[in-house]
Amino acid sequence: MCKITKKAIVPMMVVVFYLIYLYVLMAYFWQNGWVIRGSELTASNLKLRFLFDFAGYLVMVFVLILVTVVQEKSTKSLGLTSQNNYLTGGLLLLYLAMFVGNQDFTLKGFYQAFFYLGVVAFSEEVIFRGYLYGKIEKEYGFLSGVIISGIFFGVVHAFLPSIMENASIGVLVREMLSEVIGQGILGGAVFVILYKKSGTLYVPILVHGLINYSGVLLN
Template structure:
């Protein structure tokens, strides 16, 4: 593989990470400025659709676009379900915690969905699935550092939003 092609394979995941962080920031800023931000603790049957649409556009749109673009390589991004007992144990633990928490309102169900599907799929697919596995093909150290760095940046900008909401 020539050096130019190698540099492209490294540059593309980094550029996509940067674009995703910028998109994430702009999308949340837009939602806040349009007064459409709904706290997960304030979900009702009347606003759950608005909450889901906002969550979809912020957390799931970019991963779904990447999934369509790379649909023939999804197994490389670890986006396939392999039955293991550990997965069933973790699901059982999550369901037990959900039942013990006792919030069987629409808010409680949405919290379960939000943390397991929206946040879990969005972050895992972008940073661990796409960025990490694309870079892992060339350099494991670089894959760990870059995917962790961008994941950290995404979480570093979140407190700024929570301060704006207060």
């Protein structure tokens, strides 16, 4: 039987507290009518949209990076390394090509491109793969790291849809459970494999961004 260690509990508790914070923030913004969809973005509400994205996603990432740099003098343990520069560069060029191909050079178009890569993909990969998976994998190995980080990764995707539908706690739990296997564990496993094979978190960040942004092109 695996012994539960402090090195595993601490990162899981950090992510639990982050998810609680994120859920409360999302609910607060929604109740006040401050949640701005990408299609609704204008110059007048850009600051509010960025505040939501920064407070909900990027603050946690910056905290993790800062703490890691202070403790380790490097971001290597988070996977933010310069390995596989050619692959990383190629994926970045592909993302730029998709942006140009979308032919939306309005404020909304630029922010969507930034959001899917610089906010969603970057924050989720750092939090769930670079930080949580990395800590769990060191203690319990690849499979445990994939499953535990995947569970948290799946759960977060049920938050905003449930809030926007004014769903009950029971519905929220059901939505979270439905997200855990597919988008959570299986989807997370793909990003972990990309991370481990490439040696850098920038590869799954870019692939994650490409997948998310492709939805814009298909609409």
